[in-house]
Amino acid sequence: MIPLETAPARPGPGQPRPWAFPHVEMRGLGDGLTLLAAPVHTLPLVSVLVVTAAGADTDAPGAEGLAALAARAMVEGTGQHDGASFALAAEQLGTAIDAGADWDGAYASFTALAPKAEAAMALLAEAVVAPAFPSREVERLKGERLADIAQTEKEPRGLAEEHFAAAAYRGGSRFARPLGGTRASVGTFDAAACRAQHAARWRRAGSTVIVVGNMTVDGAAAMVERALAGWRGAPAPRVPVDDARTTAGRRVLVVDRPGATQSELRVGHVAVPRTHPDYFPLVLGNAILGGLFNSRLNMNLRERNGFTYGAGSGFDWRRQAGPFVASAAVETAVTEPALREMLAELEAIRAAPVAPSELDLARQYLDGVFPLRYETTGAIADALAARVTFGLPEDWFATYRERVRAVTGEQVQAAMQAHLDPTAWQVVVVGDAATVVPVLERMAIGPVSVVPEQLP
Amino acid sequence: MQIPIDTHTLPNGLRVTLSEDHTAPIVAVNLWYHVGSANERPGRTGFAHLFEHMLFQGSANVAANEHFELVQRAGGTLNGSTWLDRTNYYETVPSHQLALALWLEADRMGRLLPAMTQEKLDTQRSVVKNERRWSMDNQPYGTWWERLPALAFPPSHPFHHSLIGSMEDLDAASLEDVAAFFRTWYTPDNAVLTIAGDFEPAEALRLVGEYFGPIPRGAGRPALPSFAVPATFGDPAPRTVVEDDVPAARVLCALRSPVFGSDGWYDAQMTAAVLGVRRGSRLYRGLVRTRQIAADVGAYTFDLSRGSDLLVVDVMGRPGVPAEELERALHAQLDALQALGVEEGELARAQALVETDLIRALQGAGTRADRLSQFATYVGDPRRLNEEPERFRAVTAERVNAFAAARLVRENRALLVYVPRTASVAA
Incomplete structure (x- = not known):
């Protein structure tokens, strides 16, 4: 052991080196298709991401999960390839064509070695322009979704998330139902439904192709134009999702998991859309509350009390109002003190200004870590897709860090007061009802109800 | 590169x-x-x-x-x-x-x-x-x-x-x-x-x-028990059935395989890719796409550096499909690769996937550093990271077949089988 006095002094920072988000060039490719190309020549890789307005937000009532199923089914057979040979063709190029939907959009993508990008792009175009939707594959994907639902019903995190969403939104909201759909909705789908979804939503007009990597802008434009020459049409108009909160006030829902060794806790409510002007104060406020390792929730529930492996919180940013939720998995026996501490932290972040040291930590982290987020072509492509999906300004990445640095403690507190509402908490506890229900009733947070271990 | x-x-x-x-x-x-x-x-x-x-x-x-x-x-x-x-x-x-x-x-x-x-x-x-x-x-x-x-x-x-x-x-x-x-x-x-x-x-x-520099060297480390184990489990290979609160059967098969960084480890990587990596793999095509008895499959190694590594083949069943059916299908796939060998196209596919994954992983400084530390720790030379592409390319169909003949044998298939708990057991 070295005597303490001889330990080298804690060093300060050196001189920061400049960094900029890769230059992005935008080009119209005709008939409403846009190219975003970001040449990055570090390694011989190219990432391509097609983004279109075919997200789960477009699912009609009763057809929840169709956007996700149709997007996945696009890579399961085309005019030229059946599902198996399509996968093999991509994998022989060392890549895979992935397709899927999230709440606000749908995508098809790959990352390949640069010399293989042109051939991979041709495969991606087959799936996007002319998917065949073979019945056998659509039925298989439906079966896999049903298997996925069965798995989620035995998995406490998935159960907690789905029950929280169902509790938080007004009944009938698309956001109250699972992104991939329910047993009832999935059961109604067939190849024709997938074909109709593709015909209505996966259209050229309004879509964006993002190309990031070892390729010039002209090279990217030529590749995309060639591959997607046959893509036509404009999508059906987008109807906004009902993103209103439940009219129920504060309440507690227990999802009974008999004998569970932990309680999965969720506390939150519907918050605000991604483009809300309070975005930055909310991001900073959440970092302090539950976003960072050294956040209040994690320091309290994990590091002071040892109740959990980790506690945190987050805003789920969507085009329309997504939820804010705090979460932790705690030992069953400490459900009461853990939930009490969680609720207290959610009150405290509104009640008093954040400490300057906390604000500095959050600002310095979000500012400093920004370049680290964009080390890969895939991460850059995903970031550009988010810019497109949310309609963010072109200077978003150039101004992000200065906007983080400009947030004040007053703005944080005002935003947390404005957008977190303790009278509206929807509390979900996935755990052993026999143990936790008496405890939750004693806590008098709100009416307590119990449901079995099934998806809503 | x-x-x-x-x-x-x-x-x-x-x-x-x-x-x-x-x-x-x-x-x-x-x-x-x-x-x-x-x-x-x-x-x-x-x-x-x-x-x-x-x-x-x-x-x-x-x-x-x-x-x-x-x-x-x-x-x-x-x-x-x-x-x-x-x-x-x-x-x-x-x-x-x-x-x-x-x-x-x-x-x-x-x-x-x-x-x-x-x-x-x-x-x-x-x-x-x-x-x-x-x-x-x-x-x-x-x-x-x-x-x-x-x-x-x-x-x-x-x-x-x-x-x-x-x-x-x-x-x-x-x-x-x-x-x-x-x-x-x-x-x-x-x-x-x-x-x-x-x-x-x-x-x-x-x-x-x-x-x-000033931190003193250790005073020596105690010897650990031997890591050496036979190349296969022997007959019969271990098998455990676990009744659990799960919605579908799942079969995990562990095969003893050569340690991280050895020539045989590269053969095991290629075999894993042929068997269970992505939608073009044998198990995906057979069990997920064609027979639809599995919801997903995977194959990977633990990357252990002493005694023996483990190659794991993982089959997640569809609800309602009996574990025995998954087991039989898994055995049949391993038997087929062992008996008939790999096709050149399958090996080319596996090598293309591995090469892309390798270069993708090197994009991040953190991953680069971690892989260099891995080679420095396990094989004593971080420069081995730069040999990865050529070592993967050097794996031939003959090598995969030799690996399969030696290691995919029945007596090297330890099975961990999860089955949904029946109501009477849960009561």
């Missing part, structure tokens, strides 16, 4: 790998200690991992959790992880914060014990017990990563016991254990340090010398 690799060894035995890349102002610091759950003594399962948690509880000049705070304040990311035969700690920071990351790692390598208290140990013990519940006890199939090594290695073997540890053994861990484990295993001569990304080599080496 070659990345620059430069190596140094300090007088105290710390091996240092430098890999410069000035693409972005980002630098990764990565430390591997050659200690994992394999080094635990009887009655202390889970200790190596609990100890990893204690390394974030401060050191002589760093307060509890200040390590996390200082790195995040510097705009960096960090963490640590424990595996059967190594533990790693890493930071990725803006390059002008390199000195801080090195200093923090050196302070805990040199001066951990003054900061250790009973209260910190008790809290982290509770955190780790909750990690066990979260990742294993309260998760469907969660016990697989405790059960599979127990099935594949005999009770006396260092890889047999639980990495996360039993509740009883976690309760038994003491501050004396912390001190002894630290003095024995957390020494510069049992560690490798990698710096990858944007730095000046002379300045980085100066900092490494200043911060890590």
Whole structure:
């Protein structure tokens, strides 16, 4: 052991080196298709991401999960390839064509070695322009979704998330139902439904192709134009999702998991859309509350009390109002003190200004870590897709860090007061009802109800 | 594609790998200690991992959790992880914060014990017990990563016991254990340090010398029980059936396979890709796409470096499909590859996927540093990372077939089978 006095002094920072988000060039490719190309020549890789307005937000009532199923089914057979040979063709190029939907959009993508990008792009175009939707594959994907639902019903995190969403939104909201759909909705789908979804939503007009990597802008434009020459049409108009909160006030829902060794806790409510002007104060406020390792929730529930492996919180940013939720998995026996501490932290972040040291930590982290987020072509492509999906300004990445640095403690507190509402908490506890229900009733947070271990 | 690799060894035995890349102002610091759950003594399962948690509880000049705070304040990311035969700690920071990351790692390598208290140990013990519940006890199939090594290695073997540890053994861990484990295993001569990304080599080496140089070499490490095991399990291979609160059967097959970095390990990687990596693999095509008895499949290795590695083939059933049907289908696939061999097209597919994945992984400074530390720790030379593409390309169909003939045999298939608990059992 070295005597303490001889330990080298804690060093300060050196001189920061400049960094900029890769230059992005935008080009119209005709008939409403846009190219975003970001040449990055570090390694011989190219990432391509097609983004279109075919997200789960477009699912009609009763057809929840169709956007996700149709997007996945696009890579399961085309005019030229059946599902198996399509996968093999991509994998022989060392890549895979992935397709899927999230709440606000749908995508098809790959990352390949640069010399293989042109051939991979041709495969991606087959799936996007002319998917065949073979019945056998659509039925298989439906079966896999049903298997996925069965798995989620035995998995406490998935159960907690789905029950929280169902509790938080007004009944009938698309956001109250699972992104991939329910047993009832999935059961109604067939190849024709997938074909109709593709015909209505996966259209050229309004879509964006993002190309990031070892390729010039002209090279990217030529590749995309060639591959997607046959893509036509404009999508059906987008109807906004009902993103209103439940009219129920504060309440507690227990999802009974008999004998569970932990309680999965969720506390939150519907918050605000991604483009809300309070975005930055909310991001900073959440970092302090539950976003960072050294956040209040994690320091309290994990590091002071040892109740959990980790506690945190987050805003789920969507085009329309997504939820804010705090979460932790705690030992069953400490459900009461853990939930009490969680609720207290959610009150405290509104009640008093954040400490300057906390604000500095959050600002310095979000500012400093920004370049680290964009080390890969895939991460850059995903970031550009988010810019497109949310309609963010072109200077978003150039101004992000200065906007983080400009947030004040007053703005944080005002935003947390404005957008977190303790009278509206929807509390979900996935755990052993026999143990936790008496405890939750004693806590008098709100009416307590119990449901079995099934998806809503 | 070659990345620059430069190596140094300090007088105290710390091996240092430098890999410069000035693409972005980002630098990764990565430390591997050659200690994992394999080094635990009887009655202390889970200790190596609990100890990893204690390394974030401060050191002589760093307060509890200040390590996390200082790195995040510097705009960096960090963490640590424990595996059967190594533990790693890493930071990725803006390059002008390199000195801080090195200093923090050196302070805990040199001066951990003054900061250790009973209260910190008790809290982290509770955190780790909750990690066990979260990742294993309260998760469907969660016990697989405790059960599979127990099935594949005999009770006396260092890889047999639980990495996360039993509740009883976690309760038994003491501050004396912390001190002894630290003095024995957390020494510069049992560690490798990698710096990858944007730095000046002379300045980085100066900092490494200043911060890590004075830390004394360890007083020697005790010999571990032998890691040697036969190449196959023998007849009959072990098989365990677990009734659990799960919605579908799942079959995990562990095969003993050559250790990380050996020629045979590359053969195992290619075999894994042919069998179970992505939608074009044999198991996906057969069990997921055509027969629709499985919801998903996978194949991967544990990447163990001593005695024997494990190649795991993982088949998640569709609800309602009996485990016996999954087992039969899995055996049939392994039998077919063993009997008939691999096709050239399948091997080309596997090699193309592996090559892309390798280059994709090298994009991040943190991953680059971690892989360099892995080769430095396990095979003694980080330069081996640059040989990966050619070593994968060198795997021929004949080599895969030889691997299959030797290792895919029935007597090398340890089976862990999960079946949904029946109502009568649950009552």
